[in-house]
């Protein structure tokens with residue numbers, strides 16, 4: 001074996017390469033600012049996810065040829081792109097607000113050098129290539145005061161943290177200030193245990209920290225119950241105390257970066273309860289700013305609606321009507337007016353957009369108080385991902401859009417990436433659950449209420465937990481009949497599911513049904529899907545016989561995205577008529593593969609209705625497969641509705657349910 005070259009020599013080579021890499025990264029940054037200049041002229045959006053996907057796919061392919069792992073390449077470039085996007089945003093924002101362009105900003109932040117607020121301020125100024133004049137403050141009020149009096153240009157206030165949530169005191173100071181929010185910045189907060197060099201965890205008796213890190217690290221501190229906690233006004237003060245301490249039995253909670261400013265050593269890292277621990281800061285200044293339309297913008301409002309019932313809902317409906325997305329809603333008490341709340345809203349829109357202007361006008365009419373705190377560039381850059389095929393082939397051309405994500409690569413609501421646990425839906429004794437699948441029987445209307453009652457009694461004895469009523473439009477005196485049907489169903493403790501075949505069925509169905517069932521023929525009806533999404537009742541969406549499973553999932557997403565989280569999917573088979581045999585008659589086939597792919601794709605319950613595809617006498621042979629594939633429920637059809645169920649049919653139904661439950 002040949003002798004490797006001396007370690008020093010190899011390290012020198014690595015150092016030289018790292019220098020080259022940094023120089024290249026700096027060059028790339030400069031070029032991305034040239035891109036921003038072109039986008040300023042063409043008024044193009046900063047973000048171009050198509051370009052990012054192409055770039056990632058090509059780099060993954062080239063990286064693979066050089067032996068580099070795809071995930072490694074992607075995560076490196078996600079950070080590079082995030083930096084590039086944020087730099088371009090800062091550049092264009094500066095261009096649109098020339099009076100903010102100065103060689104130096106005085107930044108007011110909480111605590112001293114090394115506090116998280118200090119790190120956020122440093123990051124903000126560095127991104128804008130301006131020097132930072134430090135203005136450490138003892139409280140949030142002092143920060144506001146420093147900016148209001150003109151001693152500081154900008155104030156940095158932490159507004160929320162991924163572990164401990166919203167920071168109430170900051171919302172409270174915002175109620176009374178004349179300052180405007182002009183920016184936001186998010187920093188990664190990695191809490192560490194910082195000690196004087198040479199000390200170790202066994203020596204530590206006292207921990208100094210600000211209350212926020214203490215709450216964000218509650219789990220770690222709970223496991224080390226012997227540690228005495230001492231609250232400090234900021235993380236910087238905690239670090240200073242440890243630095244000044246004569247004994248080595250004290251520690252501070254803070255960032256490794258901050259600790260190094262106090263010559264402290266980080267002996268334990270990642271103390272926060274949440275793995276990803278980030279704090280978002282807002283930046284306040286005396287004068288509000290304009291956000292060019294190419295930048296993703298956020299507007300923050302505060303409003304008081306008065307104590308009328310439903311007043312907040314009315315206000316939020318205004319946003320919905322103008323298609324405005326609210327990314328945050330907070331409420332805080334109003335000092336001096338008990339039981340009244342001030343609401344804080346972050347809206348993902350530019351204040352100068354027509355939808356925002358119109359919504360504000362309407363809100364002014366229905367609120368007691370409303371004020372815009374500011375409009376500023378949104379700094380949340382969602383990373384672009386590649387789907388499996390793009391990763392494998394290294395190309396994005398002619399690839400279908402990744403199904404389970406939206407344009408911004410957010411997982412879709414039905415997907416397991418969005419929610420990892422199965423959605424449990426229960427209604428009386430009916431439960432959608434693969435261990436004990438729900439048993440539902442369809443009764444075709446019209447039916448005489450007294451025949452209905454007899455049938456329901458038999459069906460209850462067979463073990464069904466719900467009755468599905470189909471054909472509302474065929475029933476005479478339908479409302480009266482529904483009252484009686486519902487009475488019988490309640491008497492036997494059976495859930496009432498009503499099929500919606502026409503838009504006009506919705507009102508009655510929503511009034512009398514415990515669960516609504518959207519007929520497959522209406523699966524593409526966006527208006528009905530949207531209306532179902534606003535209800536508080538569970539909704540079953542049936543797959544159209546001509547539609548693929550993706551289309552069914554997309555339909556469910558429409559319902560979910562309106563707020564209704566109780567959505568169930570129903571696989572009722574597909575039309576196998578290919579058109580080749582010129583035979584127009586429907587041939588529906590039970591799509592077991594569809595059932596598998598639905599169960600794999602979603603956290604929502606999936607039920608199956610084999611009755612369009614399989615003769616009643618044959619259904620029993622499918623039950624083991626249906627159980628194995630973990631269907632959460634089964635729908636069967638009753639053959640007729642003019643008289644009591646005949647004994648043969650009763651015994652068939654009993655057999656089916658017996659094999660379902662044994």
Ligand SMILES: C=C(O[C@@H]1C=C(C(=O)O)C=C[C@H]1O)C(=O)O
Nearest residue numbers: 032035046047048051052081084
């Ligand atoms: C640099 C650009 O702007 C953004 C940043 C990109 C990058 O850093 O590679 C790519 C696409 C855009 O989202 C560009 O449009 O080329």
